[in-house]
Amino acid sequence: MTNRDDQGDYIVAPDPGRPGLTRSVEGIDQSGQSGPVSVVEERPLTIFLNGQEIVTAMTIGDYPEYLALGFLRNQGMLRDGETVQGVDFDEELETVVVRTDGQTSYEEKLRKKTRTSGCAVGTVFGDMMEGLEGLTLPQAEVRSSWLYALAAKINTTPSLYLEAGAIHGTVLCREDRPLVYMEDVGRHNAVDKIAGWMLSENVAAGDKILYTTGRLTSEMVIKTALMGIPVLASRSGFTAWGVEIAQQVGLTLIGRMRGRRFTCLAGDARLIRDADPGAVADEPRRSARKGGAA
């Protein structure tokens, strides 16, 4: 059970009660009985950078400005020195324009797309890998007691996921405090919204942990590393390339976190096992498909 103190950790928490994020539709169950069903809204948001249309994202629509900023940043379309001068969201047109002092010339990049398991558009995969060259992540430390505390708090935080399902969540954390919990229909939107928030609020990345419901794929690992966050954790599993990249860039990669169990497949040096796993409530192993890798 979360108490007020746990919820007090959040700077940005999910707001499942906010109007417009879910809709009630009529459904008929296995017995033929009708009843209301809460489903999440998804709506298109077209992102522009300095007048150039970049992409249309399907999103629940709660943080269009953060989504646009974070998407562009994570796709490498905002250079380090570039100043963001404004972010203008037009609710009627369902567009958001990010204005900077830089030049935008992404015709070439936009031609070549990479469809990854999670959906990266706008960047050639090679470009994303290039961004990793020479990248170093800070030493930092992460304690297993923090991971257990984070999982417990996050899993009980009221969210669209708990209310309506069909949604991904990613949480920016520091030590055992969840700080910014973003959700969206698209796993990468949730991460991009966090990146946009960090850029907007000028928040440091080196002392943070990124916790996600999503799978630890190559794209997820690359994004986290490019955001400068040295620790990435998930309930879900890994792909081989995700593991390889994490090892190459020295990111601490922890997956299959359920109950007392987790597996670290890269960057184990940062991990301090200060908690007794036996003291943590366990989760039964799944023997057949249950939660589904939706």
Next chain:
Amino acid sequence: MTNRDDQGDYIVAPDPGRPGLTRSVEGIDQSGQSGPVSVVEERPLTIFLNGQEIVTAMTIGDYPEYLALGFLRNQGMLRDGETVQGVDFDEELETVVVRTDGQTSYEEKLRKKTRTSGCAVGTVFGDMMEGLEGLTLPQAEVRSSWLYALAAKINTTPSLYLEAGAIHGTVLCREDRPLVYMEDVGRHNAVDKIAGWMLSENVAAGDKILYTTGRLTSEMVIKTALMGIPVLASRSGFTAWGVEIAQQVGLTLIGRMRGRRFTCLAGDARLIRDADPGAVADEPRRSARKGGAA
């Protein structure tokens, strides 16, 4: 438990033991103990249509030809009358070229991308919606006894998911028989591989059911409808737009299928509730995030 008869249903079944689909890496668990961990491979596959590079997909790499064919078909890039003359996979270059007798002119479409929750590249969302206009799906019928039987068989079929996690599965079924079970790191890859198989084998769609681990988003519904399949079912939840589109095109949409429970949010007229839900083993409701919407 699946018996030989159940496995005998499959025309294409997952082959988790096949070399190259998973890799063993060394992981360290919560107690500091080392051990081997099986993780899925993902590798890039660049798809060409008549000499034009279309997209690079990250895939586990088991059915590159079906993936290419199905992707192009589901993106509306293969016209109905167009004849596929050849599909050439080059393992070294990690490319697959689909050759047809048609003209390819997708410069315009490739410029505008839509990032959806699952990742559609190469088609403006509007184009996908256009494809639905005037589309009619056959009456067909689907029995709840079939759905329960399918779920039981599919959930116990040996798969990469059960072995290594971090993967999506979609199964083409007819009545209570699962026929073609495709998996991949990307949910849409799995669907596209099925579409490619159907195109390749010239298999009818109107009497089929599509069962997926994935969420029933707008894109998933559109794809299923464009494939001509009248019934789409999933363990997972829905988005509002997915429901709306299903209602508009008259697709039978069944989600949150767990144990004896399911909810039909569109096309209920096709559904015949011939099974007694009480006779089906139940699955405990989840009260906190468990399986995760990875």
